[in-house]
Amino acid sequence: MTLAGWMQLAALVAAVVVSTRLLGPYLAKVYGDERRAPGDRIFLPVERAIYRACRVDPDREQRWTVYAYSLLAFSAVSGLVLYAQLRLQGHLPLNPDGMKAVPAGLSFNTAVSFLTNTNWQNYSGESTMSHLTQMGGLAVHNFVSAACGAAVAVALIRGLVRRRSNTIGNFWVDLTRTTTRVLLPLAFAGAMVLVSQGVVQNFHATRTVKTVEGATQSIPGGPVASQEAIKNLGENGGGPYNANAAHPLENPNPITDLLIMWLILAIPFALTFAYGRMVKDQKQGWVVFAAMFALWLVGALIAMPLEAGGNPNLSALGANQQTTALQSGGNMEGKEIRFGAVGCGLFADTTTGTSTGSINCAHDSMVPLGGAVPLVNMMLGEISPGGTGSGLYGMLIFALTSVFIAGLMVGRTPEYLGKKIQAVEMKLVVLYLLVVPIAILSFAGASVLLKTALSSLGNGGPHGLSEMVYAFTSVSNNNGSAFAGLSGNTQWFNTTFGLCMLIGRFLLMVPVLAIAGSLARKQPVPPSAGTFPTGTPLFAALLTAVVVIVVGLTYFPVVALGPIVEHLAGKF
Amino acid sequence: MRRQLLPALAMTLCLTVLVGVMYPLAVSGAAGIFFSHTASGSFVRRDGRVVGSALLGQNFTDPKYFWPRPSAAGADGYDGLASGASNLGPSNPKLLDTVKERVAAYREANHLAADAPVPVDAVTGSGSGLDPAISVANARLQTRRVALARRLDPDEVLKVVAAHTQTRQWGFLGEDSVNVLELNLALDRLGGS
Structure with a gap:
């Protein structure tokens, strides 16, 4: 890796640390119990108007069950509206290219994909979706699905903080405030920088131009910058164009590339600081930050040099992959010159450590162990640093697992932040930890036995297995990135991916809310000599180890059969 | 859950207006004023x-x-x-x-x-x-x-x-x-x- 590559990594780390420190306290005020928060004068009138229109009483708190019902009802209804938009696209305005109705199976898959914050795409945006569908349908879910994730995380924090309380907040308020106070301002600022650098933002029809040599080329338009900003800020990842953030009109240069990676990482990391604020013990927040950061950094340090090292199979054919003053070199299949192989490794780690799934290079063409980084990142449950909210509650679930394991070692009832972690909570934690692996392994297992499913693969051998497992891992963890050689627009995949996305979203969120409700009711116990302190570097190390061990035991066999066999057999 | 359906629908519509219409229009408006060349596609002309x-x-x-x-x-x-x-x-x-x-x-x-x-x-x-x-x-x-x-x-x-x-x-x-x-x-x- 070059010095420039290291500096790029360092710049991103610096940006993330600074924004965590600045954005964290702000988030704590947005979700805190104090009556006032910064920006009330601008935001409150808008929010009050929304509450009034929706007949929501913002001061009325909800039990966890009602909170969960609200979340589920909102997801179901907004998903149905999106489905209708897709089916009726041909009759709706802002469709200068005359895009037709999206077929039923694909509409189901796409609606589920966006409402669950996954943004798996079995279509190419530039040839399927109208401008209205992009901005008034898909991008809306980029905002609200992220806000739902944040809401659940905040509800869990309230569960930890409150004592003898039946309620964990109001879903509608958390949803609204996340959208207006966090996502909208940041997305607007991000979109303006993006458009200044070359990301398009217009409502033109596709423009056909005569090229220099006299051929024709179609250049698509669309409200791209506004969507690009939120799709990354909200860890969604669904690009307006098929090539996603590898597309020059979505991500034109290295500055926008850095900005996009920062947009992806900013909120999940800042939420850890907000968490520390809200539980009134900043060390707790930094422990979570440290575990997330360590896992993210390790991924980057593996993927970046591996991709820069190139593909030995291509060297044997006469391709020069060395890094010199005249070329960046490396494994360049599926990568853009302006980002280079190093830029691909960093982006791939970032987009899969979160639940984003946007890409600036083709993951399918990464070297076997380089491509294993995004795969394993997703298998970890996307907690490095994870999705908007979902990263934080995912890591807190692992924190509960860690205190439980530590408690088993000394034979005491585990505690976390003074709350006793008992059978009810642990059952829910185990449910949380098992649901996704079961979905991934059974559906991927079934698919490799089915001829119709296998015919969708773009690559054979162990790489084909990786492709299949990657797809189910991505949808079940609501990531959305792909080993895109797999053609997923078939009845089998549209349906099973849809199911996996729903399972991976709501069968995790509802147990988290149940845990929040259960914890909120408890009276905290004062720390004693037997309490395992959770605000220490030791706990951060234990937490990281538990994540790696729990996931390692679950997925090691399938990772061994995919990327590791490919690495060993393919002379890499 | 049924009691949540109406707020869910109203919230979907409100937020669609806010982030699905007003937000992209605001970005487009500002982009059109300040960055119209890049916003339309950074077209290159010859003659x-x-x-x-x-x-x-x-x-x-x-x-x-x-x-x-x-x-x-x-x-x-x-x-x-x-x-x-x-x-x-x-x-x-x-x-x-x-x-x-x-x-x-x-x-x-x-x-x-x-x-x-x-x-x-x-x-x-x-x-x-x-x-x-x-x-x-x-x-x-x-x-x-x-x-x-x-x-x-x-x-x-x-x-x-x-x-x-x-x-x-x-x-x-x-x-x-x-x-x-x-x-x-x-x-x-x-x-x-």
Whole structure:
């Protein structure tokens, strides 16, 4: 890796640390119990108007069950509206290219994909979706699905903080405030920088131009910058164009590339600081930050040099992959010159450590162990640093697992932040930890036995297995990135991916809310000599180890059969 | 749960108006005022006629032009409505065969020795299939062919390449690159037949 590559990594780390420190306290005020928060004068009138229109009483708190019902009802209804938009696209305005109705199976898959914050795409945006569908349908879910994730995380924090309380907040308020106070301002600022650098933002029809040599080329338009900003800020990842953030009109240069990676990482990391604020013990927040950061950094340090090292199979054919003053070199299949192989490794780690799934290079063409980084990142449950909210509650679930394991070692009832972690909570934690692996392994297992499913693969051998497992891992963890050689627009995949996305979203969120409700009711116990302190570097190390061990035991066999066999057999 | 359905629908509509209509319109409005060139697609003109976007690669096959990277976008490559990569795995025989052919073709077209190493970007497809750039090494190796076709001094062509080399932004972001469309247009302005 070059010095420039290291500096790029360092710049991103610096940006993330600074924004965590600045954005964290702000988030704590947005979700805190104090009556006032910064920006009330601008935001409150808008929010009050929304509450009034929706007949929501913002001061009325909800039990966890009602909170969960609200979340589920909102997801179901907004998903149905999106489905209708897709089916009726041909009759709706802002469709200068005359895009037709999206077929039923694909509409189901796409609606589920966006409402669950996954943004798996079995279509190419530039040839399927109208401008209205992009901005008034898909991008809306980029905002609200992220806000739902944040809401659940905040509800869990309230569960930890409150004592003898039946309620964990109001879903509608958390949803609204996340959208207006966090996502909208940041997305607007991000979109303006993006458009200044070359990301398009217009409502033109596709423009056909005569090229220099006299051929024709179609250049698509669309409200791209506004969507690009939120799709990354909200860890969604669904690009307006098929090539996603590898597309020059979505991500034109290295500055926008850095900005996009920062947009992806900013909120999940800042939420850890907000968490520390809200539980009134900043060390707790930094422990979570440290575990997330360590896992993210390790991924980057593996993927970046591996991709820069190139593909030995291509060297044997006469391709020069060395890094010199005249070329960046490396494994360049599926990568853009302006980002280079190093830029691909960093982006791939970032987009899969979160639940984003946007890409600036083709993951399918990464070297076997380089491509294993995004795969394993997703298998970890996307907690490095994870999705908007979902990263934080995912890591807190692992924190509960860690205190439980530590408690088993000394034979005491585990505690976390003074709350006793008992059978009810642990059952829910185990449910949380098992649901996704079961979905991934059974559906991927079934698919490799089915001829119709296998015919969708773009690559054979162990790489084909990786492709299949990657797809189910991505949808079940609501990531959305792909080993895109797999053609997923078939009845089998549209349906099973849809199911996996729903399972991976709501069968995790509802147990988290149940845990929040259960914890909120408890009276905290004062720390004693037997309490395992959770605000220490030791706990951060234990937490990281538990994540790696729990996931390692679950997925090691399938990772061994995919990327590791490919690495060993393919002379890499 | 039924009692939540009405607020759910109302909330969907309210937030759609806010973030699905007002937000993109506000971005479009501001972009139109401050960044109208980039917002519409960074179009490049020659003699007043739009010939492409500075950000998007396009096919060049004439020996007098620098050639872009191979492209997986559409049947002929560089199709703006079919962005995407080959998605071939690193040991896929299809990838290896293709690269082998491309290496041979590149050597022949650019009058290189039969065992000359070829810059990797010249024989691999990009992630978008629309990569506007090639590496400096790739541009330099094509210089001889271009100069011969245009009956120009290769040094003169090299100078144009150097003038159109975009170095790392801020000195360390991304990689050095040469924008093929802008380079070729600059050569056309220079003349030569």
